[in-house]
Amino acid sequence: MALFWKRAAVCMLVPYGGAFGFVSTAQNLSGSSMATYTKSNALKMMSDATGSAAKKVLVPIADGSEEIESVTIIDTLVRAGAEVTVASVSPELQVTCSRGVKLVADKSIADAAGETYDAIACPGGLPGANHLRDDPTLRALLQAQNEAGRLVAAVCAAPAVVLQTHGLIAGRAATCYPADQFKSAIENYSTDPVVVSGNLVTSQGPGTSLAFALALVAELYGEEKASELKGQMLF
Structure with a gap:
């Protein structure tokens, strides 16, 4: 018998097998919830395989964040062996993304603020990027990250809305979603799909x-690891 699924889904990083796993749930027409995808203990497996320490990455999300970008960043970096913290800047840990997909963060941005991260990667989407821009805790984290020369990254609307607004691009080459309202905000706009300018991606x-996510892997773990993941992911 075929099952038909509602559009709404919930994706979350949860403890799984002693580390973090990734679970997506959906509801069938009878209203019952079931797991549709599980990625087990990728962090532990990748760290064991490479023998390298996990890099720490912060991915802030909000109501209206772009779901493809958010999940792709999270999943790819976990595959690389990174310790990814998903932090909500919204009042609740569960956020509703720009197309209705629901993501559950690990913690609030306030609770995430006490850590030092090797990279902070901001997804785009509207109004999600506006919420990231307006959060004072995230702004302080991004500014400290940039001043320390650690990776600051953003995709879609976020380079213009978040990073440029807070002076974090500062004339460097950068790209963003190719709409005039965003391109015009970036002085040295590039048409390249991914741009790396020092610690800015x-x-x-x-x-x-x-x-974009694989470029972050290359910056954190080297080109060899990024190439390995490209092969595994058929990219």
Whole structure:
């Protein structure tokens, strides 16, 4: 018998097998909830395989964040062996993304603020990017991250709305979603799908989010690890 699924889904990073796993749930027409995808203990497996310490990455999300970008960043970096913290800047840990997909963060941005991260990667989407821009805790984290020369990254609307607004691009080459309202905010706008300018990594949108995430892997773990993941992910 065929099952038909409602559009609404919930994706979350949860403790799984002693580390973090990734679970997506959906509801069938009878209203019951079931897991549709589980990625087990990727962090532990990748760290064991590479023998390298996990890099710490913060991915802030909010109501209206772009779901393809958010999940692609999270999943790709976990595959690489990173310790990814998903932090909500919204009042609740569960956020509703720009197309209705629901994501559950690990913690609030306030609770995430006490850590030092090797990278902070902001997804785009509207009004999600506006919420990231307006959060004072995230702004302080991004400014400290940039001053320390650690990776600051954003995709889609976020380079223009979040990073440029807070002076974090500062004339460097960057890209963003190729709409005039965003392009015009970036002085040295590039048409490249992914741009790396020192500790700044930017990209254009949902369709470039895997290339963006793999560029972050290359910056954190090296080109060899990024190439390995490209092969595994058929990219």
